[in-house]
Amino acid sequence: MSKRIDSHQHFWKFDPVRDSWIDETMQEIQRDFLPEDLQPLLNANQFEGCVAVQASQSEEETHFLLDLASKNDFIKGVVGWVDLRNENIEERLSFFSNKKKLKGFRHVVQGEPDDFMYGAAFRRGIEALKPFNYTYDILIFERQLPAALSLVKDFPDQKFVIDHIAKPNIKSGSIDLWKSGIEEIAKHENVWCKISGMVTEADWKNWKPEDLKPYLDVIFENFSTDKLMYGSDWPVVNVASDYHEVVKTLEDYISKFSIGDQNKIWFENANEFYNLNG
Known part of the structure; x- marks a missing residue:
């Protein structure tokens, strides 16, 4: 068995006000999810570590994840949040720059207007990431792919990764518009993609x-x-599946691939993208 890294999961102490996106349809995840909940799942599925990704939009969230990472060796990296539109963004990035496990940042763009990524202040924030070698996770719905394409074109030296394959509407089976957007954005050398969050865009029950x-x-x-790269999107995955089932679904899909290619998907690409050893 090769090494495995889960490139995308979350931790939180559930707060019904802050975490209002976790509504009554998601009762399975209306509770705390912490490292002691995840570690047995990683071990049972042969994962040696994970990347913890922000779920709320505050610097407190970044500190919370970094604190967990400092106490748990299996948390290999953190994707935090900082206000990229802050005019003092360089100062904020400099403040965080001595945190070795902080690998990059994300903003919940899927909850913003569709023109959000064209904003001048946001783009200045993206521009500020590269000198610190920070990555950026793109969290969008498929309709926001054109804005994401513009962003990755304009910052060719910035490393980007698309979360949850840009959230196509798998439940409805529609694919054409999303497919054409993926075909365009994938042409850019600076863009990676996470195999994550798919089951929650499908029919949860069926x-x-x-x-x-x-x-x-x-x-x-x-x-x-x-x-x-593979990401579980745990614990959000629990509304439609469970940790083992999504791992097995990808195992089955890539079972005919060479061991070398399988290793890239499970470990090497996440390791390279997030510089998990550095």
Whole structure:
């Protein structure tokens, strides 16, 4: 068994006001999720570590994740939050720059207006990341792919990764618009993609692996095994599946791939993108 890294999961102490996105349809995750909840799942599925990704928009969130990472060796990296539109963004990034496990940042752009990524202040924040070698996770719905494409074109030296394959509407089976957006954005050398968050875009109660296959086919055709990395999206995944089931779904899909290519998806690409050893 090769090494494995879960490139995308979350921790939180549940707060119904701050975490209002976790509504009554998601009762399974209306509670705390902390490292002691995740570690047994990682061990049972042969993962040696994970990357903890921000779920709320505050610097407190970044400090919370870094604190957990400092106490748990299996948390190999943190994707935090900072206000990229802050006119003092360089100062904030400099403040965080001695935190070795902080690898990059994310903003919940899926909750913003569709023109958010065109904003001058946001783009100045993106520009500030590269001198610190920080990555940026792109969290969007498929309709925001054109704005994401503009962003990655304008910052060719910045490393980007698309979370949750840009959230196509798997439940409805619609694919064409999303596919054309993926085909364009995947042409850019600075863009990676996470195989994550798919089951929560499918029919939560009735999805089957074959529902995901057309979407997996598209990302593998366009990003290749050099630019894809696995992420569980735990604990959000629990509303539609469980940790083991989503791992097995990808294991089955890539079972015919060479061991070298499988290793890239499970470990090497996440390691390279987030510089988890450095």
